[in-house]
Amino acid sequence: MYENLREKLWAYITHNNPDLMFTLQEGYSVKTYLEDKIHKVMPMVLDLISEGKPGHAIEELALQEMTKELRPSRFNYIKDVVTREFPTEYNKFREAGVLTYECINMIETCNDIFETFGFCETKQEDNRLRHAVIARVHDYLSI
Structure with missing residues (x-):
């Protein structure tokens, strides 16, 4: 066991x-x-x-x-955001074999947002959280 x-x-x-x-x-x-x-x-x-x-x-x-x-997984949340909102970058990262690495970097970039919103299972559907994460990921991808 x-x-x-x-x-x-x-x-x-x-x-x-x-x-x-x-x-x-x-x-x-x-x-x-x-x-x-x-x-x-x-x-x-x-x-x-x-x-x-x-x-x-x-x-x-x-x-x-x-x-x-x-739970919930910040990694899966970020990965979902990138998959849905930034499909070109998602595919580029996946094909280059760096998707996990980049998602982990994005988690670190978004940690303050997750903390501010109190990221938990009941709040993962919050549109304000999602839009804040999307904006931060957009900034991350623009660097």
């Missing part, structure tokens, strides 16, 4: 939060981060096991808990 949780958490991070992935790798703290997250959900996992819940359900619930603070 532990190894499955570790693999699922890392897969989630690499797919939805590559900015975190790179930060953890730079700081040589991947193992510590993953172990800490798993350690925090283990009481819940043990309770679910004692209740007789199936393994796949336990893993899903544990993953949801471990990734709660990582």
Whole structure:
């Protein structure tokens, strides 16, 4: 179970939060981060096991808990903005193999906007947030 949780958490991070992935790798703290997250959900996992819940359900619930603070994904939000609003640049970055890198840079450029709007699952549909991010990404792409 532990190894499955570790693999699922890392897969989630690499797919939805590559900015975190790179930060953890730079700081040589991947193992510590993953172990800490798993350690925090283990009481819940043990309770679910004692209740007789199936393994796949336990893993899903544990993953949801471990990734709660990582949702919604700023990376996926930025990628969606670039895909929809700047398709030429999106295709250029994708074809050059730098899409992830550029999206991570755009996240850093937009962090103050995300903080100002309190970016969360309920606010990710806010048109003011989207327009502020679009304007900032436009400025980023114009540099």
